[in-house]
Amino acid sequence: MTVVVSVQQAVCIHRSPASEVVALRGADLTVEEGELVALIGPSGSGKSTLMAMLGGLLRPSAGRVEVLGQDIGRLSERQLLSFRNRDVGMLMQGPERNLLPYATVQANLDLAQLSARESRRDRRRRAGELLDAVGLPDAGSRAVRTLSGGEQQRVALAAAMAGGPRLLLADEPTSQLDHANGVRIAELLRETRDRWGTTVVVVTHDAELGDSMERSLAMRDGRIGTEGRRGERLAVIGRDGTLQLPPDLLEQFPPGGRARVVRRADHVELHPVPPDPREAGTP
Numbered sequence: 066m067t068v069v070v071s072v073q074q075a076v077c078i079h080r081s082p083a084s085e086v087v088a089l090r091g092a093d094l095t096v097e098e099g100e101l102v103a104l105i106g107p108s109g110s111g112k113s114t115l116m117a118m119l120g121g122l123l124r125p126s127a128g129r130v131e132v133l134g135q136d137i138g139r140l141s142e143r144q145l146l147s148f149r150n151r152d153v154g155m156l157m158q159g160p161e162r163n164l165l166p167y168a169t170v171q172a173n174l175d176l177a178q179l180s181a182r183e184s185r186r187d188r189r190r191r192a193g194e195l196l197d198a199v200g201l202p203d204a205g206s207r208a209v210r211t212l213s214g215g216e217q218q219r220v221a222l223a224a225a226m227a228g229g230p231r232l233l234l235a236d237e238p239t240s241q242l243d244h245a246n247g248v249r250i251a252e253l254l255r256e257t258r259d260r261w262g263t264t265v266v267v268v269t270h271d272a273e274l275g276d277s278m279e280r281s282l283a284m285r286d287g288r289i290g291t292e293g294r295r296g297e298r299l300a301v302i303g304r305d306g307t308l309q310l311p312p313d314l315l316e317q318f319p320p321g322g323r324a325r326v327v328r329r330a331d332h333v334e335l336h337p338v339p340p341d342p343r344e345a346g347t348p
Contacts, residue, residue: 070096075128088114090287103275106284121145150180154230158237160217171205177227195223215246235267251277
């Protein structure tokens with residue numbers, strides 16, 4: 066299987082005159098062609114920063130980020146722009162960041178297809194297929210501002226796919242939608258993969274959307290911590306051997322605590338070690 070995303074020990078540091086914030090702390094990620102992957106986690110966990118790197122909007126401060134065979138850290142600004150226009154579709158949070166509200170739906174799709182390597186006839190055919198796929202086959206002549214929020218988000222998804230990208234990045238695609246429209250967007254993301262073979266990576270706080278993807282990766286403190294796959298949750302081992310436990314185990318294994326690792330013939334056991342009262346400080 067072709068690897069679409071390869072992130073190795075990625076570090077991102079946001080610097081300003083007053084502060085320095087480490088958003089990614091050696092993140093590792095591999096996404097294969099045609100996968101549906103969700104990045105989940107609390108605000109500040111690094112998931113949006115990682116998404117921005119995959120889209121070529123940020124460069125890693127250290128480590129390596131390769132997307133579709135391109136080393137993001139080594140591309141010039143012109144190359145990054147061409148890469149984004151040609152190979153990556155981006156669905157940003159909120160329809161207003163993706164669409165021109167006073168233009169028609171068709172004009173928005175035409176704009177999104179400017180860099181597409183297809184004839185005008187093929188572009189129009191694809192636009193029609195996309196509007197049909199999102200359930201708005203007759204909306205081409207309508208101004209975006211006349212559509213409901215759910216309709217605008219579906220048009221935004223169509224626009225992100227209009228250029229025929231190999232990778233679709235969606236940032237909180239259901240955050241402003243009701244449950245019914247959120248479910249529809251999740252279905253559309255899967256249909257996008259099934260119909261066009263597009264690899265899909267989403268950032269979300271929506272647990273239901275995360276569960277609907279084939280893989281969900283929980284981020285914590287700038288790293289991938291746990292992975293959900295077909296209903297099973299797995300801890301992810303970092304390159305340095307570190308292991309982030311699922312949050313519901315932190316009561317048994319608090320930060321700074323100790324654990325005994327026992328190797329068995331066919332598995333490894335992890336046992337919490339209670340604090341030694343002799344090591345406690347004396348007032």
